[in-house]
């Protein structure tokens with residue numbers, strides 16, 4: 001995704017469409033990961049935070065200062081109880097923060113929206129810049145195995161309050177691009193439905209390519225984990241979590 005116009009129509013429906021995602025479990029997993037790696041974060045930056053599901057849960061240490069950021073102001077607007085200082089629309093490729101943050105997160109495929117290695121490298125440099133020495137960057141990626149198993153020539157639909165949507169997913173194996181095309185029929189005044197389209201594209205990176213980019217950006221790769229475990233992540237895993245550390249010196 002290259003501008004703030006994606007993740008626009010979907011924003012009011014995103015939490016419903018993702019109702020199957022267990023963010024409590026995800027948050028517990030992440031907190032186990034940072035504790036295991038010796039961190040008790042006092043300052044946290046979440047990138048690609050979307051509708052900020054972790055802001056509605058007790059995931060972070062109660063005294064931690066947390067900033068939620070996303071490219072899409074429409075997604076962030078779904079977390080209206082956060083103060084403007086805690087909810088900042090920004091591109092992860094050019095962060096308007098100085099830091100330092102002890103912990104940076106980018107969860108649920110958000111990194112896959114960076115469509116080429118140059119952008120991933122830029123994002124990693126930005127995160128390293130705003131992290132404190134010794135700080136951690138925890139993120140996950142969706143894999144080719146996940147695309148092939150669940151998101152190739154797949155159609156899904158849902159009926160929500162005032163909206164029916166269809167999602168058509170396709171994986172281009174050669175280009176390593178996962179596409180998800182949405183059509184929303186949104187009920188307007190007098191019961192008239194309007195059609196809106198929104199397309200999302202994600203690049204599916206190999207694990208080794210991400211490790212190489214991380215090292216090049218000056219990170220230490222502390223872990224590459226399968227799904228929500230601490231077993232080694234493999235190309236056959238459907239989701240892989242990475243833990244990168246900015247060296248202390």
Ligand SMILES: C[S@@+](CC[C@H](N)C(=O)[O-])C[C@H]1O[C@@H](n2cnc3c(N)ncnc32)[C@H](O)[C@@H]1O
Nearest residue numbers: 007048049050070071072091092107108110113
């Ligand atoms: C699949 S959603 C995940 C949202 C949230 N992390 C969650 O767990 O529900 C991916 C998010 O990444 C954001 N995103 C995509 N490209 C971005 C970029 N370059 N900078 C910041 N956020 C980006 C999108 O706007 C979207 O909200």
